[in-house]
Amino acid sequence: MSHTSLPFQALNIAVLTVSDTRDESTDTSGGYLVSALQESGHQLTDKEIVKDDIYQMRAVISQWIASETIQVILVTGGTGFTERDSTPEALTPLFDKTVEGFGELFRQLSYSEISASTIQSRAIAGLANGTVIFCMPGSTGACKTAWQKIIQSQLDASHKPCNFVPHLSVPSANSCATRG
Structure with missing residues (x-):
């Protein structure tokens, strides 16, 4: 098994904000993710805001999963325990693998920032049709933690010993693809 790193490869990423109250002018978390992915050299393919509704989320995410051009989906919001928080319930059935x-890891890293309150995060991720989907809380701080400490390196083909790039529908990606 080779751990040869590949050069950085820009990925096509879509961002979904799940919120009953935010719009483009108040969506600081989605805005942060767009800036962060672009500063890292990736391409923003699409960005939407949807209400915290299982079927609206599934409709948008299903369309993006079916797209041949989107390799990554970043979802912010809807991962808590309020009555309306339903991102895990909406998206988990769409995953081929969790x-x-x-x-x-997100909860472990968050512990140093928000202490035991991290147990109220239902951050999840999965793979569906060659697309990796990361679902994180709606706070901008949570998005920064997730992007800077986990997601950014996992979307970089040069990151060793492995990353998600070989599992995505991206040509000539081969880094840790044989790891179990």
Whole structure:
């Protein structure tokens, strides 16, 4: 098994903000993710804001999963415990595989920032049709933690010993593809 790193490869990323109250002028979390992905060299393919509604979320995400041009979807919001928070319930059925480590690591990293309140985060991730989907809380601080400490390196083909690029519908990606 080779751990040869590949050069950075720009990915096509879509951003979804789940909120009953935000619009483009108040969507600081979605705005942060757009800036961060572009500053990292990736391409923003689409960005939407939808109400915290299972079927609206599934409709948008299903369209993006079916797209041949989108490799990554970043979702912010709807991961808490209020009555309206339904991102995990909406998106988990769409996953071909769940990335358990994302939520686990996110909560571990968040503990140093928000203490035991991190147990109220239901951050999740999964793979669907060659697309990786990361779902994080709606706060801008949570999005910064997730992007800077987890997601950014996992979307970089040069990151060793492995990253998600070989699992995405991206040509000539081969880094840790044989790891179990």
